[in-house]
Amino acid sequence: MEDKKIIVRLRGVVKRFDGDVVVNHLDLDIREGEFLTVLGPSGCGKTTTLRMLAGFETPDEGTVELEGKDVVGIPPNERDVNTVFQNYALFPHMTIEDNIAFGLVEKKVPKKEIRERVQEMVKLVRLEGMEKRKPSQLSGGQKQRVAIARALINNPKILLLDEPLGALDLKLRKQMQQELKYLQKKLGITFLYVTHDQEEALLMSDRIVVMHDGRVEQIGTPEEVYNHPKTKYVAEFIGASNLLEGYVTEIEGGRMTFSFEFGKINLKSRGFKMEEMFYLCVRPENLRMSQCPVEHFHIRGRVTEVVFAGSVNRTFVRLVNGQVLRAESQPDVEIYPVGTLVYVYWNPDKCSFLHTQEDQIYDVIEEEIDKTLEEEANVSIDDVLPSE
Amino acid sequence: MKKRFRSQPGPLAVFYAILVYIFLYLPVAVVIVFSFNTSERNIVFQGFTLSWYKTMFSNSELMWAFRNTLIVAAVSTAVSTVLGTLCAVGMQRFEFKLKKAFNSALYIPIVIPELVFGVAFLAFFSLVHVDMSMATLIISHVTFSMPFVEVTVRSRLSGMDPSIREAAMDLGAGEVHTFFRVILPTISPAVISGAMLALTLSLDDVVVSYFTAGPNSETLPLMIMGMVKKGISPDVNALSTLMILGTFFILFFSTRIQRKLENS
Numbered sequence: 007m008e009d010k011k012i013i014v015r016l017r018g019v020v021k022r023f024d025g026d027v028v029v030n031h032l033d034l035d036i037r038e039g040e041f042l043t044v045l046g047p048s049g050c051g052k053t054t055t056l057r058m059l060a061g062f063e064t065p066d067e068g069t070v071e072l073e074g075k076d077v078v079g080i081p082p083n084e085r086d087v088n089t090v091f092q093n094y095a096l097f098p099h100m101t102i103e104d105n106i107a108f109g110l111v112e113k114k115v116p117k118k119e120i121r122e123r124v125q126e127m128v129k130l131v132r133l134e135g136m137e138k139r140k141p142s143q144l145s146g147g148q149k150q151r152v153a154i155a156r157a158l159i160n161n162p163k164i165l166l167l168d169e170p171l172g173a174l175d176l177k178l179r180k181q182m183q184q185e186l187k188y189l190q191k192k193l194g195i196t197f198l199y200v201t202h203d204q205e206e207a208l209l210m211s212d213r214i215v216v217m218h219d220g221r222v223e224q225i226g227t228p229e230e231v232y233n234h235p236k237t238k239y240v241a242e243f244i245g246a247s248n249l250l251e252g253y254v255t256e257i258e259g260g261r262m263t264f265s266f267e268f269g270k271i272n273l274k275s276r277g278f279k280m281e282e283m284f285y286l287c288v289r290p291e292n293l294r295m296s297q298c299p300v301e302h303f304h305i306r307g308r309v310t311e312v313v314f315a316g317s318v319n320r321t322f323v324r325l326v327n328g329q330v331l332r333a334e335s336q337p338d339v340e341i342y343p344v345g346t347l348v349y350v351y352w353n354p355d356k357c358s359f360l361h362t363q364e365d366q367i368y369d370v371i372e373e374e375i376d377k378t379l380e381e382e383a384n385v386s387i388d389d390v391l392p393s394e
Numbered sequence: 395m396k397k398r399f400r401s402q403p404g405p406l407a408v409f410y411a412i413l414v415y416i417f418l419y420l421p422v423a424v425v426i427v428f429s430f431n432t433s434e435r436n437i438v439f440q441g442f443t444l445s446w447y448k449t450m451f452s453n454s455e456l457m458w459a460f461r462n463t464l465i466v467a468a469v470s471t472a473v474s475t476v477l478g479t480l481c482a483v484g485m486q487r488f489e490f491k492l493k494k495a496f497n498s499a500l501y502i503p504i505v506i507p508e509l510v511f512g513v514a515f516l517a518f519f520s521l522v523h524v525d526m527s528m529a530t531l532i533i534s535h536v537t538f539s540m541p542f543v544e545v546t547v548r549s550r551l552s553g554m555d556p557s558i559r560e561a562a563m564d565l566g567a568g569e570v571h572t573f574f575r576v577i578l579p580t581i582s583p584a585v586i587s588g589a590m591l592a593l594t595l596s597l598d599d600v601v602v603s604y605f606t607a608g609p610n611s612e613t614l615p616l617m618i619m620g621m622v623k624k625g626i627s628p629d630v631n632a633l634s635t636l637m638i639l640g641t642f643f644i645l646f647f648s649t650r651i652q653r654k655l656e657n658s
Contacts, residue, residue, distance in 0.1 A: 096558075
């Protein structure tokens with residue numbers, strides 16, 4: 007994977023709309039043949055990034071390189087890139103066949119070859135017998151397949167997919183996810199897939215780019231992004247997370263103690279310094295409960311809610327400071343009834359540590375609060391003391 | 395298509411509807427009936443004849459005016475449809491300074507009183523020393539019908555998914571191919587509607603034409619208006635009947651074409 011050629015290179019890309027920065031100094035490499043997903047909430051700049059690659063938007067700063075060539079300023083029709091649009095964007099007046107053939111007709115490919123390649127595509131996306139129909143006569147899933155075939159027939163260097171499954175219902179979406187993944191593997195074409203659905207991203211991608219406010223939060227394999235989120239944002243956006251804020255209070259003999267507002271845990275030392283602030287992130291499926299204390303863990307809470315969610319049981323535990331943790335357990339694991347006092351714990355290897363910018367901001371705010379408190383204190387002393 | 399339950403109209407509603415249609419079509423029916431009248435006056439029906447249809451064709455003045463009307467209508471419709479469509483596409487496609495102002499400027503000719511328009515043309519053409527002729531007549535007709543085409547096409551364009559245009563470009567089509575292969579077919583029903591509007595406006599225009607027609611380019615509406623003083627001859631009834639028939643056919647076929655385009 008690492009030695010694969012880089013096909014797209016974005017450097018310092020900035021895009022503003024009416025003064026609002028939508029994409030903020032974005033650096034991104036896309037490797038040949040990979041399935042790369044840009045994941046983020048709406049408004050994070052993911053679609054704008056895709057549109058800059060397609061050529062529909064021009065970056066205000068930075069470079070967009072396709073196979074080593076800067077393509078900024080080159081119109082969409084002169085780029086070896088094709089797009090699958092969110093709402094399919096099929097040509098309503100053309101048959102399925104003509105829709106798929108559109109790109110080849112533009113390239114003036116001989117008629118006979120067009121017919122063959124269209125047939126091949128129709129077969130690939132399993133739309134045999136639909137060739138003469140109009141888009142309005144197809145279901146959502148079928149339209150989606152036409153849109154994919156219409157783009158893939160041009161053998162693009164990279165296929166851009168803009169939330170292509172957003173309009174489909176859950177069942178069809180699951181099915182299309184598999185089909186897309188299969189197509190991508192089979193054809194070996196690079197996919198840039200944009201979505202806000204984290205489950206979709208985890209399921210399909212070779213690598214995930216998590217975007218937030220026009221910036222990249224983290225780039226990594228689904229496993230890395232899920233198990234080792236680098237920022238608080240990523241931890242909370244991808245899957246549910248229990249985030250515990252604390253700092254190091256003791257380092258002794260290869261072990262360290264993290265203290266929270268509501269308890270302590272003792273873990274193997276990981277090179278943290280004394281007093282260092284951090285978030286500890288535990289996924290609900292790794293959070294365990296016990297009625298007696300577990301070695302190294304001193305976190306107590308009360309069960310407030312138990313929810314049956316089909317394949318798992320979801321238990322909510324309120325800690326002394328009011329924070330609610332979420333645990334998910336298999337149906338065969340004993341669950342504690344509401345009101346039970348429990349100790350929570352987890353396998354120390356199955357949690358991650360986050361340093362976030364929020365932490366720094368938090369520190370700064372705290373400093374400022376301290377300062378104001380001091381100032382207020384000074385003022386009050388002056389006021390209280392008689393001046394004479 | 396969703397079907398909604400609709401109740402049958404009551405007797406009062408039926409009666410009212412009949413009144414409305416009588417109000418709309420009685421005058422037209424009178425013209426048709428009197429075109430077969432043996433009497434020269436449009437007052438009483440004396441007997442059935444087809445002779446006015448014969449005299450109509452031998453009335454060279456009337457035929458000349460009819461010919462002028464058709465030429466002016468055809469040319470001005472074609473020109474205003476092309477201009478109006480391109481204008482709508484441009485207005486939809488681009489963002490530019492003072493777009494709102496340009497936009498409103500397009501609608502003003504629709505609301506300006508025709509009389510003002512006519513006088514303006516008269517003043518303008520005499521200022522630039524152009525004699526009134528068929529050409530000035532056509533120019534004036536294009537001017538007042540073009541905005542109608544623009545408005546019609548524009549409303550269709552604004553309902554069109556913008557990513558369809560992007561998809562065409564994405565698949566390698568330049569601006570020109572995108573227009574002819576994707577945009578034009580999508581908006582064609584509106585283009586036809588616009589053309590029909592332009593045609594009707596041109597066919598029966600009197601006010602503007604009164605100012606801009608040359609001595610040799612008198613149109614049918616102008617001629618009929620002129621006749622009002624000395625009495626309208628029954629062969630005009632005959633020609634009117636034929637025109638009603640012609641309009642009916644044009645309407646029939648244009649809606650059929652539109653429906654066909656709409657369904658695809």
